[in-house]
Amino acid sequence: MRPHAEEFAKAGGKLAVVGNGWPAMAKSWAEHVGFPPSVAVLTDPTRKAYDLAGMKRSVVLTLFNPFAFARFIRATLRGFRQGRTAGDAWQQGGALVVQPGGKVTYRHVSLGPGDHPSPADLVAALKRTFQRPSASA
Numbered sequence: 001m002r003p004h005a006e007e008f009a010k011a012g013g014k015l016a017v018v019g020n021g022w023p024a025m026a027k028s029w030a031e032h033v034g035f036p037p038s039v040a041v042l043t044d045p046t047r048k049a050y051d052l053a054g055m056k057r058s059v060v061l062t063l064f065n066p067f068a069f070a071r072f073i074r075a076t077l078r079g080f081r082q083g084r085t086a087g088d089a090w091q092q093g094g095a096l097v098v099q100p101g102g103k104v105t106y107r108h109v110s111l112g113p114g115d116h117p118s119p120a121d122l123v124a125a126l127k128r129t130f131q132r133p134s135a136s137a
Contacts, residue, residue: 004119005039011126013097016040020047021087047091055109056092065112075114097125105129 001015008015017035019026022045030041044050050057062068095117097106106125108117 001119002033002035002039004123005036007119007123008126009038011123012130013126014038014040016042018049019043019087020045020050020091025087043087045087047088050091050093053094053096053104054107055094056111057088057090058092059090061092061112062090068112068114095122097122097129099129 001017005015015038017030017039019029019042021029021043023043026041026043030039035041047057092110092112092115094110095106095108096104098104106122106129108121110116
């Protein structure tokens with residue numbers, strides 16, 4: 001997502017990344033990845049945000065998912081390397097587009113490691129969100 005942070009801003013949104021490790025872990029990871037200051041890097045060690053967002057937590061999805069192995073190979077070939085795991089290794093992530101006020105207009109629930117929507121899909125969802133007439137209009 002880092003290379004696409006400005007696309008989110010141009011589409012009218014703000015990119016936020018939420019982890020589940022401790023604050024020091026999130027800070028270290030954000031510095032390592034090199035997110036620009038416009039990206040909010042947050043963490044929720046309790047994982048309540050993941051539960052509220054409907055994200056999955058599963059050993060089976062993490063370890064015994066045949067797609068996860070294929071995604072691992074693809075990421076390795078593209079130069080990505082998995083570092084030391086910080087936080088809950090079984091917690092799967094996802095992506096949300098959330099309007100001011102909290103209405104979720106797009107949700108992707110990851111079904112294993114490496115299962116992410118493309119940045120283009122997220123930007124398109126963000127643009128659709130801001131093109132909709134507001135409920136108060």
